[in-house]
Amino acid sequence: MAADEVINRIKYGNSLSDRRLPINLLSLKFFGQAPDAPSIFNNPRYCLIQAINSRLEVKPTLRNMAEMRSYLAEAPKASLLFSLFAQRGCFTGFHVDSPDGTWVRNLCDLKVWIFPSREDLADMTEFEAQGDEWIPKSVRAIVLKTGDTLIMPSGEKIPHAVLTVEDSYMVGGMFMDKLRISDSIEKLLWIATHPVVTNDRIPPHAAANTRMEIPSGNIPPEYPF
Numbered sequence: 001m002a003a004d005e006v007i008n009r010i011k012y013g014n015s016l017s018d019r020r021l022p023i024n025l026l027s028l029k030f031f032g033q034a035p036d037a038p039s040i041f042n043n044p045r046y047c048l049i050q051a052i053n054s055r056l057e058v059k060p061t062l063r064n065m066a067e068m069r070s071y072l073a074e075a076p077k078a079s080l081l082f083s084l085f086a087q088r089g090c091f092t093g094f095h096v097d098s099p100d101g102t103w104v105r106n107l108c109d110l111k112v113w114i115f116p117s118r119e120d121l122a123d124m125t126e127f128e129a130q131g132d133e134w135i136p137k138s139v140r141a142i143v144l145k146t147g148d149t150l151i152m153p154s155g156e157k158i159p160h161a162v163l164t165v166e167d168s169y170m171v172g173g174m175f176m177d178k179l180r181i182s183d184s185i186e187k188l189l190w191i192a193t194h195p196v197v198t199n200d201r202i203p204p205h206a207a208a209n210t211r212m213e214i215p216s217g218n219i220p221p222e223y224p225f
Contacts, residue, residue: 022086022087022088022089022090022164023085023086023087023090024085024086024087024090024092024164025084025085025086026082026084026199028082028083028084028085034081034171035105035107035171037081037103037173038103038105038149038151040151041103041173041175044178045177045178045179046154046175046176046177046178048175048176048177048178048181049079049080049099049100049174049175049176050080052176079099079173079174080173080174081171081172081173082171082172082173083169083170083171083172084104084168084169084170084171084172085167085168085169085170086111086162086164086167086168087164087167088164088165088166088167089164090162090163090164091161091162091163091164092132092161092162092199093131093132093133093134093161094114094116094127094131094132094134094136094159094160094161095131095132095159095160095161095197095198095199096157096158096159096160096187096191096197096198097152097158097174097198097200098188098191098198098200099174099176099184099188099191099200100154100155100174100175100176100184100187100188101151101152101153101154101155101156101174101175101176101177102151102152102172102173102174102175103149103150103151103152103172103173103174103175104144104149104150104170104171104172105147105148105149105150105170105171105172106144106145106146106147106148106149106168106170107146107147107169107170107171108146108167108168108169109146109165109166109167109168109169110143110144110145110164110165110166110168111143111144111162111163111164111165111168111170112141112142112143112144112162112163112164112165113141113142113144113150113160113161113162114139114140114141114160114161114162114163115139115140115141115142115158115159115160116136116137116138116139116140116159117136117137117138117139117140119137119138120136120137120138121157121159124157124159127159127197128194128196128197129196130196131196131197132161132196132199134159136159139161143165153177153180154175154176154177154180154183154184155176155177155180155181155182155183155184155186155187156183156187157187157190159197
């Protein structure tokens with residue numbers, strides 16, 4: 001979508017009668033100073049994505065600049081920080097975030113995060129088959145007002161749907177937890193096996209390494225990353 005079209009949509013709003021459907025813009029890039037993440041993520045325990053990115057070896061043969069940009073856009077660092085804009089009425093069906101944990105902060109107006117009940121989470125077979133068309137038996141909702149921050153932990157399979165009550169602008173980012181590396185790997189393998197559960201593209205360098213042994217036992221705090 002062209003920038004001028006986005007500006008006009010925001011300026012004039014959405015209207016079903018005029019066939020102006022609400023827009024839902026995900027993974028927007030920042031121009032200018034990016035907002036600070038929650039202070040808890042200053043702890044080295046949650047800096048695993050940064051560590052992976054710093055050690056990532058670019059091995060594939062990239063034939064042109066377009067391929068290089070595509071690869072870098074899907075690298076771990078691309079998920080560290082993003083922004084979201086959605087107009088009133090936007091709805092995103094149930095999905096899990098990839099590659100791992102997520103934090104989001106609502107900078108204006110209202111947003112609703114919807115989660116399935118514990119009963120539905122106990123058996124996600126239907127979700128694995130239906131993806132964002134899945135309808136759980138019962139749900140719980142969290143209303144995010146201006147300034148509210150929501151954190152969905154690393155290493156957990158957390159299906160959620162999102163409803164935009166009023167035009168909303170959010171910032172957020174992804175993180176991994178050093179103490180839950182095994183759980184995070186299991187989650188990534190689960191997503192790769194059931195790609196309909198996420199609305200994120202699985203990075204090729206992650207999908208290519210799904211054949212790995214998951215270490216048994218607890219990972220010590222000094223795990224060398």
